[in-house]
Amino acid sequence: MAILVIAEHDNAVLAAATLNTVTAAQAIGGDIHVLVAGSGCTAAAEAAAKIDGVSKVLVADDAIYAHQLPENIAPLIVGLAKGYSHVLAPASTNGKNYLPRVAALLDVDQISDIIAVEGADTFKRPIYAGNAIATVQSSAPIKVISVRTTGFDPASAQGGSAAIEQVAAAGDAGKSTFLGEEVAKSDRPELGSAKIVISGGRGMLSSDNFQMLYTLADKLGAAVGASRAAVDAGFVPNDLQVGQTGKIVAPQLYIAVGISGAIQHLAGMKDSKVIVAINKDPEAPIFQVADYGLVGDLFEVIPELEKLV
Amino acid sequence: MSLARFASAQSNLFEGDEESMKVLVAVKRVVDYNVKVRVKPDNSGVDLANVKMSMNPFCEIAVEEAVRLKEKKVASEIVVVSIGPNAAQEQLRTALALGGDRAILVETNDELGSLAVAKLLKAVVDKEQPQLVILGKQAIDSDNNQTGQMLAALTGYPQGTFASKLEADGDKIKVTREIDGGLQIVELALPAVITTDLRLNEPRYASLPNIMKAKKKPLDILKPEDLGVSLSSSIKVLKVEAPAERSPGIKVASVAELVEKLKNEAKVI
Ligand SMILES: Cc1cc2nc3c(=O)[nH]c(=O)nc-3n(C[C@H](O)[C@H](O)[C@H](O)COP(=O)(O)OP(=O)(O)OC[C@H]3O[C@@H](n4cnc5c(N)ncnc54)[C@H](O)[C@@H]3O)c2cc1C
Ligand SMILES: Nc1ncnc2c1ncn2[C@@H]1O[C@H](COP(=O)(O)O)[C@@H](O)[C@H]1O
Numbered sequence: 001m002a003i004l005v006i007a008e009h010d011n012a013v014l015a016a017a018t019l020n021t022v023t024a025a026q027a028i029g030g031d032i033h034v035l036v037a038g039s040g041c042t043a044a045a046e047a048a049a050k051i052d053g054v055s056k057v058l059v060a061d062d063a064i065y066a067h068q069l070p071e072n073i074a075p076l077i078v079g080l081a082k083g084y085s086h087v088l089a090p091a092s093t094n095g096k097n098y099l100p101r102v103a104a105l106l107d108v109d110q111i112s113d114i115i116a117v118e119g120a121d122t123f124k125r126p127i128y129a130g131n132a133i134a135t136v137q138s139s140a141p142i143k144v145i146s147v148r149t150t151g152f153d154p155a156s157a158q159g160g161s162a163a164i165e166q167v168a169a170a171g172d173a174g175k176s177t178f179l180g181e182e183v184a185k186s187d188r189p190e191l192g193s194a195k196i197v198i199s200g201g202r203g204m205l206s207s208d209n210f211q212m213l214y215t216l217a218d219k220l221g222a223a224v225g226a227s228r229a230a231v232d233a234g235f236v237p238n239d240l241q242v243g244q245t246g247k248i249v250a251p252q253l254y255i256a257v258g259i260s261g262a263i264q265h266l267a268g269m270k271d272s273k274v275i276v277a278i279n280k281d282p283e284a285p286i287f288q289v290a291d292y293g294l295v296g297d298l299f300e301v302i303p304e305l306e307k308l309v
Numbered sequence: 310m311s312l313a314r315f316a317s318a319q320s321n322l323f324e325g326d327e328e329s330m331k332v333l334v335a336v337k338r339v340v341d342y343n344v345k346v347r348v349k350p351d352n353s354g355v356d357l358a359n360v361k362m363s364m365n366p367f368c369e370i371a372v373e374e375a376v377r378l379k380e381k382k383v384a385s386e387i388v389v390v391s392i393g394p395n396a397a398q399e400q401l402r403t404a405l406a407l408g409g410d411r412a413i414l415v416e417t418n419d420e421l422g423s424l425a426v427a428k429l430l431k432a433v434v435d436k437e438q439p440q441l442v443i444l445g446k447q448a449i450d451s452d453n454n455q456t457g458q459m460l461a462a463l464t465g466y467p468q469g470t471f472a473s474k475l476e477a478d479g480d481k482i483k484v485t486r487e488i489d490g491g492l493q494i495v496e497l498a499l500p501a502v503i504t505t506d507l508r509l510n511e512p513r514y515a516s517l518p519n520i521m522k523a524k525k526k527p528l529d530i531l532k533p534e535d536l537g538v539s540l541s542s543s544i545k546v547l548k549v550e551a552p553a554e555r556s557p558g559i560k561v562a563s564v565a566e567l568v569e570k571l572k573n574e575a576k577v578i
Contacts, residue, residue: 071467093488097470100458109424109544112453127452128346132355133550140543175467175498183490220578228507238487238508245447253577263345274575291558294567304564309578
């Protein structure tokens with residue numbers, strides 16, 4: 001039995017999500033191979049070869065994989081998948097984009113967002129915004145699985161020395177073209193893997209007020225997140241949304257500021273180790289999941305907090 | 310975009326030679342997003358008895374986008390399709406009240422996986438030959454986030470998932486997508502599959518006259534057998550449990566107390 005893990009990377013840097021996915025593969029058990037599909041992705045492939053527990057790295061280096069367009073990357077993975085018992089990818093927006101396309105081309109069901117491995121064919125995954133956890137068993141000949149990275153510790157990025165093997169590109173499907181992207185560059189840690197996350201909600205009232213959270217975050221080495229309401233109102237960009245339909249985070253410390261705690265928001269953060277809620281409404285549902293709740297006006301609390309930490 | 314192409318896109322919009330663009334929208338009947346579901350005591354599933362059911366919110370966004378394309382005269386006809394129990398007619402009628410032209414229910418009481426749903430939708434696509442298929446990015450019950458991508462695979466169409474903006478342009482469509490790092494823009498050849506994200510639009514409410522009119526719009530009922538699709542699934546649900554409860558927390562009286570607790574008790578800062 002061998003498992004194929006699809007690497008998340010931007011050609012130069014291997015994303016941390018790849019490491020969590022390798023841990024999920026280790027829990028299943030078997031030889032672990034990593035596919036790095038990209039363009040000019042040697043650095044990412046070399047990083048993948050160093051992951052502890054990986055025995056082989058497959059590299060498909062071609063301009064058509066530069067942005068991992070699903071129309072092009074899915075046939076590549078399908079061509080390789082036949083030799084594997086499992087195909088795993090992180091449940092990133094990238095993985096979510098191409099992996100179901102792979103599953104359908106293989107004519108197998110996909111299991112999305114696993115948070116635990118119970119056996120080689122049995123997995124746990126949240127449903128209904130995390131209000132229920134299903135244990136599911138798959139009899140598919142190739143098990144296609146996306147991995148919720150917060151469910152698995154990262155594998156060690158050092159210690160491995162896997163062989164790197166080039167694989168041929170599968171050709172351009174010619175149906176989609178990458179036109180551009182707007183990706184915010186920030187010196188703050190990545191939301192998905194930060195140890196501390198500070199999120200703001202509708203209570204922040206404006207984009208300018210988020211500056212208070214950025215200042216506090218920089219003092220704590222934290223990432224900044226947001227509720228859907230804050231994103232919809234245009235206070236912050238979409239990639240900051242935490243929740244059922246945004247990013248899933250599970251940091252050591254999550255500080256919710258001016259967030260009411262709707263189930264869709266809780267779904268994205270309630271596995272955090274310590275939760276702090278700052279809200280002027282003592283009845284806000286966020287207090288039901290908070291380890292430390294502070295009832296107060298965020299415009300007084302946050303500046304004071306920034307002084308004291 | 311080149312000037313020539315821009316001009317042709319404009320003339321399409323104004324002269325309406327895009328009038329042939331048929332849009333298919335897939336809508337799912339799900340537990341209303343305000344309901345906090347409970348797990349059944351025997352761990353066989355969640356308790357759906359007497360629970361409010363609605364159209365999946367991402368499907369509302371899909372219907373709204375189709376209606377806007379029709380209002381811009383980019384789309385000519387909107388066909389809404391649902392796969393589910395007889396009661397899913399309610400959600401189809403809602404979609405018709407919002408601006409759909411006709412509806413198809415593929416009636417089944419089985420709880421289908423995304424692959425089976427995608428296969429049924431593929432059969433409907435084969436019959437209807439739409440230029441654009443719009444789905445939600447995720448059903449808020451299964452939280453699968455698979456069906457649109459699978460339908461794209463089965464039809465061989467390109468996919469624009471997690472869309473926050475669509476710009477039809479002749480035989481192509483430009484899709485702005487919400488991705489982990491921000492936004493990505495891709496151009497897809499039509500026919501194509503789109504899945505909606507939250508920022509694509511803000512769905513309207515159906516007006517009373519439109520709800521009345523929707524009752525007279527055509528709604529066909531098919532069975533999966535009529536479409537010749539096998540619904541077998543390789544996934545078995547062994548049990549469904551409630552998530553682990555968090556132990557109750559405390560209220561702190563001041564910022565100073567909060568900082569003290571975080572430093573000395575939780576040791577997280
Ligand atoms: C399909 C769907 C998907 C969704 N996905 C997500 C998701 O992924 N993530 C997500 O977050 N939401 C999601 N939502 C939205 C969710 O239901 C809530 O609407 C949203 O989380 C509310 O955001 P909020 O808590 O910031 O705003 P509100 O609910 O309006 O709460 C604002 C809070 O701020 C407090 N406040 C106001 N002023 C102050 C002040 N000066 N000081 C202190 N406190 C103050 C108020 O007391 C209130 O509790 C989704 C909804 C749907 C339908
Ligand atoms: N039973 C169904 N009937 C119609 N559309 C569906 C059905 N199941 C899923 N879909 C569509 O696929 C989208 C994503 O669902 P899922 O992949 O299950 O998360 C939904 O928003 C719908 O547009």
